Amino acid sequence: xxxKVLHKEQFIKRLRGLKSQTGRLQMKNSKSRRTIIxxxxxxxxxxxxxxxxxxxxxxxxxxxxxxxxxxGAEASWGLVNKYAAxxxxxxxxxxxxxxxxxxxxxxxxxxxxxxNDPKLTVSGSERLMGQEGIxxxxxxxxDVTATSVRPxxxxxxxxxxxxxxxxxxFTQPAENAVMGMVASYQVAPxxxxxxxxxxxxKKVAFVxxxxxxxxxxxxxGVAAAxxxxxxxxxxxxxxxxxxxxxxxxxxxxxxxxxDLIFLPASAPSNTPLLMRAAxxxxxxxxxxxxxxxxxxxxKEMAGEYGDxxxxxxxxSTPEIRSQYMDAFIENYTxxxxxxxxxxxxxxxxLEVILAALQAAGPAAIxxxxxxxxxxxxFSMRNPFLxxxxxxxxxxxxxxxxxxxxxxxxxxxxxxxxxxxxxxxGAVK
Numbered sequence: 493x494x495x496k497v498l499h500k501e502q503f504i505k506r507l508r509g510l511k512s513q514t515g516r517l518q519m520k521n522s523k524s525r526r527t528i529i530x531x532x533x534x535x536x537x538x539x540x541x542x543x544x545x546x547x548x549x550x551x552x553x554x555x556x557x558x559x560x561x562x563x564g565a566e567a568s569w570g571l572v573n574k575y576a577a578x579x580x581x582x583x584x585x586x587x588x589x590x591x592x593x594x595x596x597x598x599x600x601x602x603x604x605x606x607x608n609d610p611k612l613t614v615s616g617s618e619r620l621m622g623q624e625g626i627x628x629x630x631x632x633x634x635d636v637t638a639t640s641v642r643p644x645x646x647x648x649x650x651x652x653x654x655x656x657x658x659x660x661x662f663t664q665p666a667e668n669a670v671m672g673m674v675a676s677y678q679v680a681p682x683x684x685x686x687x688x689x690x691x692x693x694k695k696v697a698f699v700x701x702x703x704x705x706x707x708x709x710x711x712x713g714v715a716a717a718x719x720x721x722x723x724x725x726x727x728x729x730x731x732x733x734x735x736x737x738x739x740x741x742x743x744x745x746x747x748x749x750x751d752l753i754f755l756p757a758s759a760p761s762n763t764p765l766l767m768r769a770a771x772x773x774x775x776x777x778x779x780x781x782x783x784x785x786x787x788x789x790x791k792e793m794a795g796e797y798g799d800x801x802x803x804x805x806x807x808s809t810p811e812i813r814s815q816y817m818d819a820f821i822e823n824y825t826x827x828x829x830x831x832x833x834x835x836x837x838x839x840x841x842l843e844v845i846l847a848a849l850q851a852a853g854p855a856a857i858x859x860x861x862x863x864x865x866x867x868x869x870f871s872m873r874n875p876f877l878x879x880x881x882x883x884x885x886x887x888x889x890x891x892x893x894x895x896x897x898x899x900x901x902x903x904x905x906x907x908x909x910x911x912x913x914x915x916x917g918a919v920k
Contacts, residue, residue, distance in 0.1 A: 554590065554597040554849075554857060556581070556842060557620035557629035559652070561608035561637070565733055568760045568786055568834065569633040569655065570605065575828040576838040577601045577630055583823050590846050593854040599846075606632055610640040617644040617652075627651065627860045628849075630672065630841045634705050635661075642666060651860045653841045653897070657709070662887060662895035667864065671887065671896040672841045676757065677712040678890070678919050679782040679804050682901055684716050686915055687752060687778060687802065697726035697750035699741065699766065701733055701757060709756030709782055717754075725750050733759075738769040746773045753779050760786040760834065763801070764794035771797035778802060784834035791909045798906055802914070805904035806836025807876035809913045812902070817876040833911050839876055840899050844883060847872045867894050874900070889920045 558577050560570025581599035589596040602624055604616035613632055620626045621644055629645075629652040632638050638654035638661055645652050645668040652668065657675035660666060687693040696717050700710035707730070714727050725748040731741055745753060755766055758781045767779055767790075780802040790798040807817050813836075820839055825831050848866050849856050856862035871884040877900070887896030901917040 551589065552595060552597045553600050554592070555600050555602055555624060555626045556845065557624070557626040557652075558601055558603040558631055559606055559613065559616045559620060559629055559641070560631035560633045560655075562603075562605035563607050565761050566608055566633065566759045568789075568832070569784075570631060571828075572784075572832055572834045572838050573631050573633070573655070573841075574601070574603045575824055575832075576835045577603075577842045579820060579823040579827045579835075580839070580842045582827065583819065584846070590850070592850050592857070595854065597857075599842075602626060606637055608634060608637060610637050613637040613640045614644065617641045621645065621648040621650040625858070627858060628845050628863075629653070630845075631655065634703075635708060636704050638669065642669065645669070649860050651863060653845070655838075656705070657712075659891065662891040662893070664893060667893070667895070668860075669895060670867075670885070672899070673784075673837060673897075674804060674899055674901050674919055675890070675896075676709040676782040677716070678901065680709070680713040680754070680756075681716040681720075682915070682917060683780045683782070683802050683903060684713070684720055684722065684752075684754075686903065687780070688720055688722060691751075691778065693722065693751040693778065695723045695725050695748075695750045696752045696754055697729065697745045697748055698724070698754045698756060699726070699729045699731070699745055700755075701759070701762070702730040703733055705757040706730070713754050713756050713782065731762075736765060738766050739773065742766065742769040742773055742775075746770055746775045751777045753777065755779060755781045757781075757783050758785075760784070760789050761793075764790045764792075764798060767801065768794045768797045784837045787833045787906065787909065787911050788830065790906060798909065801906040803904060803906075804837060805833070805902040805911055805913060807839060807874075807900070807902070808833050808836030809902075809904060809911055812877055812879070812913055812916065814876055814878050820876070836876075836902075837899065840883065840897050843875065844872070844897050847883075886919050 558574050560573050562570040578601050581601050584590050584599050589598045606613040606616050620629055627650045633655045635656045635658040638656035641652055653670050653672040655673050661669040698710050700706040717724050726745050729745055778800050785803045807813050824835050848870050852862045852866045867885045871882045874881045874883045884898045885894040886898040887894055903915040904911040905914050
């Protein structure tokens with residue numbers, strides 16, 4: 493159907509004409525009176541504040557799903573995905589929507605909280621991909637929940653962008669998942685090598701959450717440390733996901749005198765408590781995590797003990813971000829109520845989805861096989877960094893196929909209550 497757009501002057505003229513006609517009608521019932529009042533009000537608003545050219549177009553809607561953990565200790569991971577997608581959508585919608593094949597689409601984000609429960613992930617996937625007919629879903633956030641999506645995505649030929657690192661999700665015969673982040677086994681070697689070369693780290697202790705993600709990331713980190721020749725003084729220290737007293741576990745770790753305490757897959761709510769416990773026990777070395785963190789939570793919960801954490805970052809630090817990233821931060825803050833630095837790692841998924849859909853054409857909105865054909869050669873300018881760089885799909889080195897968004901491998905350090913960028917690399 494052809495888009496019929498009423499410009500401001502045309503809109504006001506037509507409303508005035510309608511108002512004139514309604515004035516000649518006899519007000520036989522309350523419905524007629526309400527209609528006339530509404531028309532008069534709209535005409536007045538159009539005259540006073542103006543009407544955007546696109547506001548009354550016969551628009552199309554592009555639905556994007558967002559599925560993840562938005563309650564519990566890991567809630568920040570899914571909520572940041574949700575707010576990042578909503579902020580990006582708002583930025584596009586303010587410009588009239590996304591142009592795909594010559595037609596403008598309003599972007600709508602449909603979110604489901606899976607509470608980090610695979611059963612809820614399955615039902616959420618069925619709702620988004622089956623009932624809603626959505627073919628592109630951002631999330632979920634852990635290996636277990638991401639694995640549970642695979643059969644549903646294959647059934648509906650949908651593509652999902654999990655923040656999980658299980659290699660089986662992205663390796664043939666699997667082809668419907670695209671990793672939205674840098675994997676833990678890509679982050680850990682980069683952190684460990686940098687700290688070995690530049691900070692003289694020799695001894696490392698691993699303290700992992702006792703679940704599949706924490707233990708898997710721990711094993712990857714231990715393997716990377718061993719390969720680099722580091723002395724792994726603690727490899728079996730674990731804690732339960734809901735624990736809040738970390739003094740018993742950290743007491744044993746600090747006694748081993750490591751130079752670095754590595755916290756695999758640590759949730760933003762746990763990291764500062766782990767750091768505080770170690771510092772109060774006399775630890776003076778560095779910390780590291782292969783997952784995104786929240787500087788506000790670190791400041792509030794770790795206080796003076798919050799410095800010295802090396803972790804994966806994004807495009808949010810002032811020294812590297814572009815004006816477009818500044819605009820995203822402003823919109824994210826409007827949506828979420830406050831800024832979260834982890835959004836710097838979650839900002840990429842929707843922008844890449846939209847750009848790839850533009851390249852693939854409108855038929856790809858309902859047919860993800862057309863999107864898949866774009867993956868091999870797709871590239872776009874990275875709009876979030878000051879430096880001239882490109883975004884593409886990567887992952888061939890780890891998965892034998894391109895099933896990962898080429899998010900820059902940014903490492904940050906907490907200093908004086910802020911994240912400071914210390915390294916920017918890339919995943920092949």
